[in-house]
Amino acid sequence: NAGVTQTPKFQVLKTGQSMTLQCAQDMNHEYMSWYRQDPGMGLRLIHYSVGAGITDQGEVPNGYNVSRSTTEDFPLRLLSAAPSQTSVYFCASSRQWMPGAKNIQYFGAGTRLSVL
Amino acid sequence: SQQGEEDPQALSIQEGENATMNCSYKTSINNLQWYRQNSGRGLVHLILIRSNEREKHSGRLRVTLDTSKKSSSLLITASRAADTASYFCATDNAGGTSYGKLTFGQGTILTVHP
Numbered sequence: 102n103a104g105v106t107q108t109p110k111f112q113v114l115k116t117g118q119s120m121t122l123q124c125a126q127d128m129n130h131e132y133m134s135w136y137r138q139d140p141g142m143g144l145r146l147i148h149y150s151v152g153a154g155i156t157d158q159g160e161v162p163n164g165y166n167v168s169r170s171t172t173e174d175f176p177l178r179l180l181s182a183a184p185s186q187t188s189v190y191f192c193a194s195s196r197q198w199m200p201g202a203k204n205i206q207y208f209g210a211g212t213r214l215s216v217l
Numbered sequence: 218s219q220q221g222e223e224d225p226q227a228l229s230i231q232e233g234e235n236a237t238m239n240c241s242y243k244t245s246i247n248n249l250q251w252y253r254q255n256s257g258r259g260l261v262h263l264i265l266i267r268s269n270e271r272e273k274h275s276g277r278l279r280v281t282l283d284t285s286k287k288s289s290s291l292l293i294t295a296s297r298a299a300d301t302a303s304y305f306c307a308t309d310n311a312g313g314t315s316y317g318k319l320t321f322g323q324g325t326i327l328t329v330h331p
Contacts, residue, residue: 105259132317143305144260144321151317159318191259198317201247204309206319208259 102127107192107209114182114216122177122212124192132195133175134206137161137188144191150175151198182216189213223306223322231330236293238325240306241286247309249282250319251291254303263304264291268311296329303327 108123126133134149136159146159150169164186166178175194179186193206222241230236240249248267252260266273266282266289273280279292293300303326307319 134317134319136321141323143323146318146320149317157317193260200316203248203265204319205250205262205265206260208261210259211257 104128105192105194105207105209107190107212109212110210111213112215114179114214116183116216118182120179120182122179122190122192122214124175124177124209125173126175126192126194126207127173128194128196128207129172130194130207131172131197132204132206133169134159134193134195135165135167135175135177136191136193137186138191138211139188147177147190179214184216187214187216223304223325225325226323227326227328229328229330230296232296232298234296234329236296236300236327236329238291238304238327240289240291240322242289242306242308242320243287244308244315245311246284247311249280249289250307250309251278251280251289252305252307252321254305254324256302260305293327296327298329298331301327301329 105126131152135147136144138144145161148167150156153172156167190212192209195206250265251263254260264275266280277294282289303324305324306322
C-alpha cells in the first residue's frame with residue numbers, strides 16, 4: 102500500500118492563480134483532512150471529510166475549496182492564490198471518525214507551496 | 218487558535234539521555250495523541266492515551282496524562298540520534314463542535330547529539 106499520496110511535492114504560484122493540490126489514499130479510509138503547517142503555528146485544520154459526499158470546514162477554511170466524490174480522493178483547491186497561503190500542506194486520513202474512538206491519522210509527505 | 222501548547226519549544230540533548238516534552242490543553246478531551254515529524258516529512262503517529270488513562274508505554278516512549286491539570290508529557294528514554302525530530306501533541310476534544318477535528322500543538326523540536 103502507498104498510504105496517503107500527495108501531488109505535487111513543490112509548487113510556485115503567482116498571486117491570483119488557481120490550482121488543485123491532490124490527495125489520494127489506498128487504505129479505504131472514510132475520513133480525510135487537509136492541514137496547513139506554518140512556522141511556530143503547528144498544524145491547522147483547513148477542511149475535512151467523514152465520507153464520500155460529505156465535507157466540512159476546519160479552523161482556517163477561507164480561500165480553499167474541497168470536494169469528496171470518491172472515498173480515495175480529496176483534492177484541495179486554491180481559488181485565487183495569495184501570499185498568505187504560502188505554507189506546507191498536509192493531507193491525512195483515518196479509517197473513520199467516531200466520537201470517542203482512536204481516530205489516528207495517517208499523513209502524506211506534504212506539498213510545499215509558495216505564492217509570489 | 219491552537220489548543221495544545223507545548224514546551225519546551227526546542228530541546229537539545231546527548232545520545233543516551235532522556236527527553237521530556239510537555240503539552241497543555243484547554244478543554245475536555247476524548248484522547249490525546251503524540252506524533253513525530255522528521256524534517257521535510259509528514260507526521261507519524263506515536264502513541265495515544267485516552268482521557269480515562271493516566272500512563273501508557275510503548276517501547277522507549279512513556280506518556281502521562283493529568284486531566285485535572287489538562288496536561289500531558291512524553292518521555293523518550295535512552296534517546297538516539299534517530300529520535301531527532303519535531304514532536305506534536307494532538308487532542309481529540311470532547312463535544313459536538315469538535316467532531317471530526319484533531320487540534321495540534323505547536324510542537325517541540327528535539328535534537329539528539331551523537
